[in-house]
Amino acid sequence: MHNLWGIFKVDFRVITAVLLAVAVVALCFSAPYISSAYRRSAGRTVVIDAGHGGADGGVSGVRTGVKESDLNLAMSKIVGEYLESAGFNVVYTRKNEKGLYSALAANKKRDDMEKRAAIIKRAEPAAVVSFHMNTYSSPARRGAQVFFDGSSLQGKLLAETVQDTLNREFNLPDTGREYSALKAEKYILQCSPYPTVIIECGFLSNAIDEKNLTDSEYRAQFGYAVFGALAAFLYVQA
Numbered sequence: 164m165h166n167l168w169g170i171f172k173v174d175f176r177v178i179t180a181v182l183l184a185v186a187v188v189a190l191c192f193s194a195p196y197i198s199s200a201y202r203r204s205a206g207r208t209v210v211i212d213a214g215h216g217g218a219d220g221g222v223s224g225v226r227t228g229v230k231e232s233d234l235n236l237a238m239s240k241i242v243g244e245y246l247e248s249a250g251f252n253v254v255y256t257r258k259n260e261k262g263l264y265s266a267l268a269a270n271k272k273r274d275d276m277e278k279r280a281a282i283i284k285r286a287e288p289a290a291v292v293s294f295h296m297n298t299y300s301s302p303a304r305r306g307a308q309v310f311f312d313g314s315s316l317q318g319k320l321l322a323e324t325v326q327d328t329l330n331r332e333f334n335l336p337d338t339g340r341e342y343s344a345l346k347a348e349k350y351i352l353q354c355s356p357y358p359t360v361i362i363e364c365g366f367l368s369n370a371i372d373e374k375n376l377t378d379s380e381y382r383a384q385f386g387y388a389v390f391g392a393l394a395a396f397l398y399v400q401a
């Protein structure tokens with residue numbers, strides 16, 4: 164009996180030692196991998212595009228008349244700050260209320276969009292996120308929708324990652340309805356080879372969405388969800 168206990172004691176110590184050794188070896192191999200993947204993803208560039216600006220205010224709020232261009236800018240700054248604080252390099256297409264077009268341009272919208280494309284191409288980013296606010300003929304329509312270019316597999320993956328997050332954290336709890344990320348033929352999606360999404364954050368034709376999106380606390384929560392989805396996408400790509 165005494166000897167038997169002795170054997171068990173030895174065995175237990177051996178098993179513990181083996182388990183510890185396995186854990187240490189696993190950590191030694193996984194920690195450098197995790198940290199280098201993190202470094203590779205964290206140092207990458209993201210272009211944040213606040214849609215519209217200047218004379219082009221985009222759509223406006225049904226209750227307050229708030230301009231889409233101003234809300235796009237506010238959301239861009241929030242997401243950009245989260246990305247910067249996590250170590251990503253952020254390039255903004257605009258950081259104030261002005262459009263990018265030249266006052267002398269014959270076609271200001273075209274000039275504005277081409278300047279955004281030039282910024283994206285110069286940045287050679289790992290991802291591009293363009294913020295917009297939606298509108299619809301039925302005032303009941305609510306929620307966040309994400310769009311991508313059909314020819315971009317990476318754009319589709321990024322769009323689905325962001326859409327899934329926004330469905331889980333906002334669309335389903337707030338409205339009981341989820342959206343699929345959708346293909347769209349838009350200049351900003353097609354002007355560069357980099358993975359690009361348009362996020363329509365909500366409908367300014369709906370009074371509740373408008374109320375939420377004009378609230379800075381809601382924008383911070385929404386922006387943090389977008390940041391989390393972006394970081395997950397960039398981490399996988401690293």
Ligand SMILES: [Zn+2]
Pocket residue numbers: 214215221222231295296
């Ligand atoms: Zn827009």
